[in-house]
Amino acid sequence: MSALAPASLAADGQAQVTNWPGYIGWTVGLVIVIALVYWLMRQGWNWRRTLQSDLPALPEVPADPGPVTRTAAGRYHGTTTAGNWLDRVVAHDLGTRSLADLTLTERGLLARRPGTADLWIPVEALAGARQDSGIAGKVVPSGLLVVGWRLGSTGLESGFRLDRPDQHAAWIAAILELSTRTQQTEGTAS
Template sequence: MITELAQEQAKVTNWPGYIGWAVGILIVIGLVYWLMRQGWNWRRTLQSDIPELPPVPEDLGPVLLTATGRYHGTTTAGNWLDRVVAHGLGLRSLAELTLTERGLLARRPGAEDLWIPAEALTGARRDSGIAGKVVPSGLLIVTWTHHGTALDSGFRADHPDEHTAWVTAVEALVTPSTTKTTKTEEEAAS
């Protein structure tokens, strides 16, 4: 008797109900994706006052450091949940980072390359998160200004132990420009 029950199969008799539920779920999923897209476009419209990013120069200057990894996005400085999506800054992608004496270049396949001139860099740090991405072992956060707006860009190197060297190198690059600016302001005041 048990073997007879085990061999018996349930027949699907309510096909219209199953099809209706499947179509309903697909419509809900489609609606959620459409709303997410609308939110992204709305954010882009709100940030339309952010000027175009600086172009990548022909001569990058002497290379200080290179690394491969991922670009995780840009936020307004100090607010790691306020993602900046204007000019492709919100798109995650693979990245090849190059730090030179003239600035930081993030070559991003499938997205516009990001060039941050040395005079725009204001610092770097290790942190655990940026908009939509939390990594306990850490991210490299580079702080920079773009036409008066302070921004944080998050990167994760393929070898996260390199982040400390990057923080040191960016800080060394930022410190001399701060000293030069202070000396120039003092000379102008004299």
Template sequence: MSGPATSHLATLAQGTLLAQEKAKVTNWPGYLGWTVGLLVLIGLVYWLMRQGWNWRRTLQSDLAALPAVPASAGPVILETSGRYHGTTTAGNWLDRVVAHGLGTRSRADLTLGEHGLLVLRPGDVDLWIPARNLTGARKDSGIAGKVVPAGLLVVTWTNEGTALDSGFRADHPDEHAAWVEAVNELATRTTKTKKTEEAAP
């Protein structure tokens, strides 16, 4: 068969194929089903994350209340601005502490004074670490599930006998070395003073 009849059959076949392809492309019930399923999955994951966060907060409910935040940190040693990345139990960078607002990342203004470390967190809970609670500082690459190749400033301190690590990143990370030195020096000086006072009759 040739001629007009063949051409007509070919046109019909092509039209049928195009109609089938169009039907596939405009399969709205199928697309809507996949979209709803994906949204439900995202909602479930978010709910599980919230449940895990609340469960961790419940487990850490025995963590003592944080020291009250004073008006100032005393004579200023160092100041900087940056980000607060979280707090963990000392030596365990994956054990995030969420009690008392310590689990929320935020902007932070840090002031190291003779009386301790004052961390002001706009829109979040401020943190005060008295000098007597400071045990040291170091530069590290990660904390609380957050890895920063350029490094973090990690301050180690105690709260009613619980050893903690708090991670910060200054807007200018080259300041970290000076902070490590200053915090360690303050912690050592305070420890010596405390021992001298305890030894006095």
């Protein structure tokens, strides 16, 4: 009788381990939940884009952006409304993260973004720059270069992380100097 006991335990254990209909049911259920969450996130992104559809079109990149002041490579992390670092702007592909080649010229800031539209911020639209630790969905303890600018009547802030973060301070100084000089020139012309 003792020889039969281990065989029946193995059979019982085997039946519990190979409950394929249960495993398949749980797997299908999990896939459905993941698909539903993804669909809801996509709907939220599209709803945000609809709410921001009143933003004017981005300025066109000029054929000649002007004399180059500085260049750097890095990443574009997104744009938010000014003063609200969690309110991501997704209209006009401003919510799409990408690599970026930044070029500061006498006429503005150009961010060449492979895979999406380039971002041109004319010098008249620049509203300043600073180093901050985060912007909508990206927090970096060593900091991001945050550029303030205006699109129509809306204040925006775009976050960049240069490949060499030690250059952030020099970029901030250059952008502030350029925007201050432009504001003084416009004030004198008025």
